[in-house]
Amino acid sequence: MISLKKYSNLARFQSLIALFVLCLVLALMTDNFMTADNFWNVMRQISVNVCISVGMTLVILTAGIDLSVGSVLALCGAITAGLLKNGISIPSENLFIGFTVFGVVITGLLSGGTLGFINGYFITKFKVPPFVVTLAMLTMARGFTMLWTKGHPITGLGDSFGFLGTGWFLGIPMPVWISGIIVLGAVILTSKTRFGRYVYAIGGNENAARLSGIPITKIKIWVYALASMLAAVGGLLVTARLDSATPNAGISYELDAIAAVVIGGTSLSGGRGTIWGTVLGAMIIGVLNNGLVLLDVSPFWQQVIKGLVILLAVIIDRSNQKGE
Amino acid sequence: MEPLLEVQNITKKFSGVTALNHVNLKLGRGKVTALIGENGAGKSTLLKIMSGIYTDYEGTINFKDQVVQFSNPRNAQDLGISIIHQELNLIPYLTVAQNVFLGRELINAFGFLEEFKMNQKTKALLDRLNLKVEPSALVSSLKVGQQQIVEIAKALLTESEVLFMDEPTSAIGESEVEILFTIIKQLKAEGRSVVYISHKLDELFALADEYVVLRDGQVVGHGEMNQISREKLIDMMAGRLVKVTKRSERTTSRELILQVQHLTLRNPGNPLRPILKNINFTLSKGEVVGIYGLMGAGRTELCETLFGLRHQSFAGTIILDGIETNFKSPKQAIDSGMAMVPEDRKKDGIVPGMSVGENISLTAINKITKFGLLSSVLQSKLYNKHVDALKIKVNSESQHIRNLSGGNQQKVILAKWIERNPKVFMLDEPTRGIDINAKNEIYELITQLSGLGISVLVVSSEIPEILAVSDRILVMSEGQITAEFSSEEATENKIMNACIPEILSK
Numbered sequence: 070m071i072s073l074k075k076y077s078n079l080a081r082f083q084s085l086i087a088l089f090v091l092c093l094v095l096a097l098m099t100d101n102f103m104t105a106d107n108f109w110n111v112m113r114q115i116s117v118n119v120c121i122s123v124g125m126t127l128v129i130l131t132a133g134i135d136l137s138v139g140s141v142l143a144l145c146g147a148i149t150a151g152l153l154k155n156g157i158s159i160p161s162e163n164l165f166i167g168f169t170v171f172g173v174v175i176t177g178l179l180s181g182g183t184l185g186f187i188n189g190y191f192i193t194k195f196k197v198p199p200f201v202v203t204l205a206m207l208t209m210a211r212g213f214t215m216l217w218t219k220g221h222p223i224t225g226l227g228d229s230f231g232f233l234g235t236g237w238f239l240g241i242p243m244p245v246w247i248s249g250i251i252v253l254g255a256v257i258l259t260s261k262t263r264f265g266r267y268v269y270a271i272g273g274n275e276n277a278a279r280l281s282g283i284p285i286t287k288i289k290i291w292v293y294a295l296a297s298m299l300a301a302v303g304g305l306l307v308t309a310r311l312d313s314a315t316p317n318a319g320i321s322y323e324l325d326a327i328a329a330v331v332i333g334g335t336s337l338s339g340g341r342g343t344i345w346g347t348v349l350g351a352m353i354i355g356v357l358n359n360g361l362v363l364l365d366v367s368p369f370w371q372q373v374i375k376g377l378v379i380l381l382a383v384i385i386d387r388s389n390q391k392g393e
Numbered sequence: 394m395e396p397l398l399e400v401q402n403i404t405k406k407f408s409g410v411t412a413l414n415h416v417n418l419k420l421g422r423g424k425v426t427a428l429i430g431e432n433g434a435g436k437s438t439l440l441k442i443m444s445g446i447y448t449d450y451e452g453t454i455n456f457k458d459q460v461v462q463f464s465n466p467r468n469a470q471d472l473g474i475s476i477i478h479q480e481l482n483l484i485p486y487l488t489v490a491q492n493v494f495l496g497r498e499l500i501n502a503f504g505f506l507e508e509f510k511m512n513q514k515t516k517a518l519l520d521r522l523n524l525k526v527e528p529s530a531l532v533s534s535l536k537v538g539q540q541q542i543v544e545i546a547k548a549l550l551t552e553s554e555v556l557f558m559d560e561p562t563s564a565i566g567e568s569e570v571e572i573l574f575t576i577i578k579q580l581k582a583e584g585r586s587v588v589y590i591s592h593k594l595d596e597l598f599a600l601a602d603e604y605v606v607l608r609d610g611q612v613v614g615h616g617e618m619n620q621i622s623r624e625k626l627i628d629m630m631a632g633r634l635v636k637v638t639k640r641s642e643r644t645t646s647r648e649l650i651l652q653v654q655h656l657t658l659r660n661p662g663n664p665l666r667p668i669l670k671n672i673n674f675t676l677s678k679g680e681v682v683g684i685y686g687l688m689g690a691g692r693t694e695l696c697e698t699l700f701g702l703r704h705q706s707f708a709g710t711i712i713l714d715g716i717e718t719n720f721k722s723p724k725q726a727i728d729s730g731m732a733m734v735p736e737d738r739k740k741d742g743i744v745p746g747m748s749v750g751e752n753i754s755l756t757a758i759n760k761i762t763k764f765g766l767l768s769s770v771l772q773s774k775l776y777n778k779h780v781d782a783l784k785i786k787v788n789s790e791s792q793h794i795r796n797l798s799g800g801n802q803q804k805v806i807l808a809k810w811i812e813r814n815p816k817v818f819m820l821d822e823p824t825r826g827i828d829i830n831a832k833n834e835i836y837e838l839i840t841q842l843s844g845l846g847i848s849v850l851v852v853s854s855e856i857p858e859i860l861a862v863s864d865r866i867l868v869m870s871e872g873q874i875t876a877e878f879s880s881e882e883a884t885e886n887k888i889m890n891a892c893i894p895e896i897l898s899k
Contacts, residue, residue, distance in 0.1 A: 257505075261505045261506055262500075262504060262505060262506060263498050263500060263504075263506065266487075266491065266495070266498060266506065269484070269486065269487060270484045270487060270495055273484035273485055273486050273487060274482070274483070274484045274485065276482065277482035277483060277484055277495075278484065278495070278496075279466075280446065280466050280478070280482050281466075281467075281482075281495040281496035282465065282466060282467025282468075282470060282496040282497075283495070283496050340484065340485070340486045341486045
């Protein structure tokens with residue numbers, strides 16, 4: 070009995086151990102890995118994926134999936150950049166609306182929320198599988214991004230907006246602050262509130278959740294809205310860092326997010342997993358990317374290795390589940 | 394005395410089939426009411442209406458002298474009506490306390506969950522139910538019996554005035570049953586009303602004040618429990634004073650096709666309660682053996698074991714046509730001459746998106762293959778042969794099977810097995826959800842098959858059906874064969890008596 074308990078505790082920390090081993094190996098094999106510069110570099114790189122992955126975790130906990138996050142990121146980034154640079158002008162009415170940085174940030178987030186609400190609405194009201202609805206959104210949002218940007222990057226957004234992506238505050242990069250606050254908020258949301266409890270319950274046994282009087286539709290719509298809103302945050306960070314909203318930003322980001330969630334031990338069939346696990350998953354991917362670059366591994370091999378890591382993580386997770 | 398809950402003229406139909414027909418029921422304060430009936434009599438449907446799970450029905454529900462119309466189960470719970478379901482409805486990866494409080498979590502002023510308080514309250518509830526598990530334990534780590542107690546705790550949390558219990562003892566042991574009974578008596582003393590569904594008549598006699606018997610969706614009797622005998626109750630449940638038609642006497646061959654010896658099936662969830670215990674029986678060439686039992690008696694599991702679906706957990710000997718077998722998969726079983734028509738036609742029987750012709754040829758794919766490619770000409774031949782022979786009503790070969798009636802779907806499934814010319818044909822609830830004419834055609838077909846020397850095992854929870862087709866009848870209860878009758882000695886009452894588990898009378 071006791072050994073079994075030990076084993077399951079070990080399983081819970083397996084991602085942490087994996088991350089530690091990975092860092093140790095890289096520290097021994099490269100000169101540059103264990104430097105402050107590289108540390109903040111990695112942290113800043115993963116912050117976008119962390120934002121998206123947190124939302125993806127919520128979705129996957131309800132036994133859903135959101136494939137649209139990469140496109141939503143691009144569209145919200147483009148909307149933000151466009152409004153900030155050009156505002157809205159309607160020449161016939163002789164009307165011009167300018168936006169402050171604060172204003173575009175709010176608008177960007179609300180656009181994300183709206184796109185997610187649409188996802189959730191179709192998934193719950195028309196009982197279309199999340200895979201299909203969000204696949205459709207992936208295509209549509211990308212199309213709207215192209216329309217909005219006319220296929221060209223929107224650049225020259227100003228320093229105060231750029232601060233969100235490149236600035237430092239109290240010795241920590243802004244993207245790390247933002248993703249850190251999101252992680253803390255999500256941890257509280259999932260573990261300390263009714264909303265979080267219902268997310269787990271729906272993924273664990275939707276029918277039982279319904280019979281317990283849980284408002285399934287409402288919760289699910291909120292989950293998809295949150296996921297897209299967090300993708301929009303990612304969009305802001307990417308746009309601010311590059312000082313440019315490109316129409317093909319965020320392509321295949323959904324895959325990195327799903328990978329982080331899965332490596333972090335969240336079950337794709339829903340009901341089990343944690344935000345911390347996902348953060349670790351995102352860190353493992355980030356450190357792996359960084360390490361492979363430092364080790365001068367060819368980008369082609371990097372992809373192969375990343376794929377193998379995902380496969381390995383799921384196999385380990387599977388065998389843990391069997392053990393229980 | 395004023396009833397606490399009263400239902401009047403409740404009628405409920407499922408896609409045209411009447412499940413409840415003008416049912417009236419009164420539940421008094423401080424009373425335990427036994428709701429009795431055979432499988433499919435409408436007991437669970439009635440409970441689901443009274444607890445807000447089914448919301449479209451005709452008739453009215455009065456609760457405390459007011460007409461109520463629930464829009465969801467939460468609604469009913471808030472008014473003080475709770476249900477403990479037959480199937481466990483817990484979230485496996487949440488803790489005991491999280492499950493007990495699901496949907497009614499305690500939160501503090503900041504909107505955060507009061508985990509500590511909920512754990513404490515759960516602990517108190519569990520103590521009352523004498524369940525020694527931690528509130529913080531994951532439900533998935535509990536035994537099935539313990540999970541059932543958690544379900545009960547969940548219902549007790551809301552201090553409901555009316556509690557429905559649908560077979561609450563089907564998964565728990567004797568000591569837990571005793572605790573449950575103590576609790577029920579306590580609830581009764583507090584003036585609450587309990588409705589108790591169970592197949593175990595002894596439990597009902599030990600607990601209930603009143604009884605209501607349902608048959609075919611209608612109330613056929615009600616009264617006080619201490620004024621009715623066990624025999625009378627069974628008569629009422631079985632009903633059908635009309636003589637059932639038994640199949641005519643025939644002599645069957647002495648050649649044994651199937652011998653099952655000491656068959657035991659482990660229960661992975663609970664090693665102490667095997668699913669099947671020491672099953673012994675034989676099946677002769679061309680013989681039809683009927684297996685009757687209540688839900689959960691192990692009938693389906695027996696068929697699945699014979700079909701190679703449970704090879705990891707069974708022990709015993711299965712001899713098919715003189716050869717000892719140990720099928721590791723349905724494919725092996727089929728190749729050796731077994732066929733099975735599964736209980737759940739929609740889920741396990743038909744391939745809904747495929748045509749009638751494709752469904753028929755599933756088991757005979759080799760026969761319609763030419764040079765390694767499927768031949769539509771050969772498939773049509775196969776289709777025409779069976780559609781004519783079994784009088785399947787279908788527009789064309791390419792019609793989707795899901796658009797056929799239940800009876801015709803079942804005939805297609807029979808056809809695909811007949812094509813294999815099996816030695817042993819297992820039919821699990823072959824006429825469930827099928828209209829009366831198609832039923833009779835299937836009975837006729839069973840007789841024809843046995844005439845061709847095919848041995849047939851028919852599993853059914855309808856006694857008239859068993860009597861209509863069987864040469865010999867086995868009755869199962871709690872994983873064991875409890876009685877065997879020849880077709881001439883079998884009667885409804887004898888079968889009913891043999892199938893009711895007697896947990897408490899030991």
